[in-house]
Amino acid sequence: MNIQRIMMIVDASYHTRRTIEHSLREIDRRALNAMVLVKRHGKALAGYGVVAQAFRERAANLKEAASHLQESIAPLIQAHMCILQHRSYADLFHRKMQEMYHYDIICPTFVRTEKTWERVIIAEEAVALTILRQLIKNVEKLQEGIAEQEYVVIIGRIEAALSEGTGAPLMRVSRDMGMAVATVRDAIWKYHNQLEEILHESNIGI
Amino acid sequence: MKATSVFEAGNHRWWIIYDQNEGRVIDSNVYVMESNEQSILLDPGGFEIFPQVFAAMVEVVQPSTLQAAFVSHQDPDIASSLPLWNACNSNIQWHMPKLWEGFIRHYGALDANFVGIPDEGGGLVIGGRKLEFIPAHYLHSSANFHVYDPEAKVFFSGDVGAALLPSGHSAWVELRDSDSSKAFDDHIQHAKFFHQRWMPSKEAKKDWISRVSQLDIDFLCPQHGAIYVGENVQRFLSWFDALDIGTAISR
Numbered sequence: 133m134n135i136q137r138i139m140m141i142v143d144a145s146y147h148t149r150r151t152i153e154h155s156l157r158e159i160d161r162r163a164l165n166a167m168v169l170v171k172r173h174g175k176a177l178a179g180y181g182v183v184a185q186a187f188r189e190r191a192a193n194l195k196e197a198a199s200h201l202q203e204s205i206a207p208l209i210q211a212h213m214c215i216l217q218h219r220s221y222a223d224l225f226h227r228k229m230q231e232m233y234h235y236d237i238i239c240p241t242f243v244r245t246e247k248t249w250e251r252v253i254i255a256e257e258a259v260a261l262t263i264l265r266q267l268i269k270n271v272e273k274l275q276e277g278i279a280e281q282e283y284v285v286i287i288g289r290i291e292a293a294l295s296e297g298t299g300a301p302l303m304r305v306s307r308d309m310g311m312a313v314a315t316v317r318d319a320i321w322k323y324h325n326q327l328e329e330i331l332h333e334s335n336i337g338i
Numbered sequence: 339m340k341a342t343s344v345f346e347a348g349n350h351r352w353w354i355i356y357d358q359n360e361g362r363v364i365d366s367n368v369y370v371m372e373s374n375e376q377s378i379l380l381d382p383g384g385f386e387i388f389p390q391v392f393a394a395m396v397e398v399v400q401p402s403t404l405q406a407a408f409v410s411h412q413d414p415d416i417a418s419s420l421p422l423w424n425a426c427n428s429n430i431q432w433h434m435p436k437l438w439e440g441f442i443r444h445y446g447a448l449d450a451n452f453v454g455i456p457d458e459g460g461g462l463v464i465g466g467r468k469l470e471f472i473p474a475h476y477l478h479s480s481a482n483f484h485v486y487d488p489e490a491k492v493f494f495s496g497d498v499g500a501a502l503l504p505s506g507h508s509a510w511v512e513l514r515d516s517d518s519s520k521a522f523d524d525h526i527q528h529a530k531f532f533h534q535r536w537m538p539s540k541e542a543k544k545d546w547i548s549r550v551s552q553l554d555i556d557f558l559c560p561q562h563g564a565i566y567v568g569e570n571v572q573r574f575l576s577w578f579d580a581l582d583i584g585t586a587i588s589r
Contacts, residue, residue, distance in 0.1 A: 138426075143401065145396070206394075206397065209393045209396055210389045210390065
């Protein structure tokens with residue numbers, strides 16, 4: 133795979149991870165704010181309390197799913213950097229063979245060595261592909277968690293509308309929750325697409 | 339390998355990447371300084387550990403922010419990964435001793451962007467932060483530089499302060515209680531042979547100590563082993579001052 137493409141994925145992984153970490157902290161903070169608000173208003177906001185609790189629990193689940201994401205990103209990057217490293221060995225032998233042909237020198241061990249590195253690279257590319265597939269699975273699991281969280285946000289908005297009479301700023305709290313979840317959703321959706329493109333390229337051998 | 343924060347104040351950060359998994363090549367530390375979303379890599383490491391270093395670095399720093407790399411001297415554990423970094427980001431400016439430029443090109447980076455540091459030293463601004471290239475010639479290489487960050491009070495000391503530690507070692511000589519000399523005394527046993535055998539010049543050592551003693555240093559960061567913090571910085575300078583070096587000649 134093209135090195136520029138790999139660097140794009142490295143950058144995208146870094147950005148996505150940072151966005152997720154920041155947004156999950158934000159989600160947790162929003163959930164905590166909601167819980168405090170519910171506690172302050174007592175029984176009047178009992179319905180919203182259930183939503184806030186569910187929101188917080190799902191935020192914890194998202195954190196857990198995001199940690200598995202990181203477990204696959206680092207090995208994927210390391211695998212691609214190993215390929216880059218070994219590709220440079222293969223290229224070196226190839227280049228030197230070309231230069232030696234120029235002087236009418238043929239060195240069969242150079243040919244064998246280059247082929248050995250090519251075989252190593254093919255095996256490493258297969259490993260990298262397996263890691264990429266696992267990463268995509270982990271991303272999809274995270275997307276499922278986000279979809280559940282969005283559902284809780286919708287319920288929260290309904291509860292907020294029903295509890296408008298209490299004077300608690302539940303609509304604002306719900307909107308903030310929704311925005312925090314949307315940030316993660318958008319980041320992970322974009323990342324998923326980028327990974328799918330890489331998988332497609334890998335499958336057709338670009 | 340793993341990345342750990344050495345210094346952090348707002349958007350000004352230093353990281354160490356340390357404790358490599360490959361035991362057949364000498365264990366090395368790689369440092370990264372980041373400021374205002376620009377970063378510099380210090381002694382990027384050997385060819386064989388490049389994948390580990392890169393994977394650990396991207397945990398903490400976005401690779402596209404890398405503006406520059408610093409190469410303290412010509413050794414393979416310092417600079418043989420250069421062509422691979424250059425393949426990842428050909429915009430990196432490589433700051434290295436001018437004397438070694440033609441030698442370092444032998445690692446296979448004919449098209450990399452080299453900036454030679456003259457013998458008297460120099461400096462560089464990364465993300466608005468000034469870094470000083472401090473001459474450390476003959477410690478151990480004949481053209482050798484260290485890096486000082488006066489704001490973070492971080493001093494990257496290359497092979498000076500190096501220790502040969504077993505796998506799984508800490509990034510720090512002692513982080514919590516640098517007032518006590520016990521950790522330093524234990525650690526320095528692993529540094530003794532390295533300095534006696536690899537450091538050739540007593541004059542160079544004396545000259546370096548007199549200049550470096552005038553700098554305000556909180557973190558002395560060697561390229562092998564662990565970081566000296568607080569009181570252990572002065573302990574190290576005193577220990578090094580008293581140490582007999584260049585011992586292969588006297589044997």
